[in-house]
Amino acid sequence: MAEFQKSAEFEISADDLWRRLRNFGDVSWLPGGPEPLFEGEGVGMIRSIVIPPLPTAREQLDAVDEESRTIRYHILDGNPMPVRDYSASMQVEELGEGRSRLIWRSQWEPEGVSEDQARAAVDQLYTGVLAGAKGNLERG
Secondary structure (H helix, E strand, O other): OEEEEEEEEEOOOHHHHHHHHOOOOOOOOOOOOOEEEEEOOOOOOEEEEEOOOOOOEEEEEEEEEOOOOEEEEEEEEOOOOOEEEEEEEEEEEEEEOOEEEEEEEEEEEEOOOOHHHHHHHHHHHHHHHHHHHHHHHHHO
């Protein structure tokens, strides 16, 4: 199982960042203005994220840890990356002075490509999402 991690710093407090990310049903911070669809609520809920021309990704919330400010989820189907058995966590850290850090970690198996190619694809997607999220979250 391959592992990957990427982080980004935000000019908003950890409390504000956590408030947005812990709500698995709020995808307004994602770049591209995705059209979300939801099944259920809370842990176990499924969100479908539609960002054409990417496939519709169906993600299931596995855990919300208030103390460590971490959510865990996995992709059921529609993964836009060449990987399978994808699970991830997003953790918010306090940096002080109204700043925070988001740490995005994942585990997966490459599918149809080498591990290096899969890692490059995951990195590209994370880089794009974090860059877009930064602007969306910092603007409020």
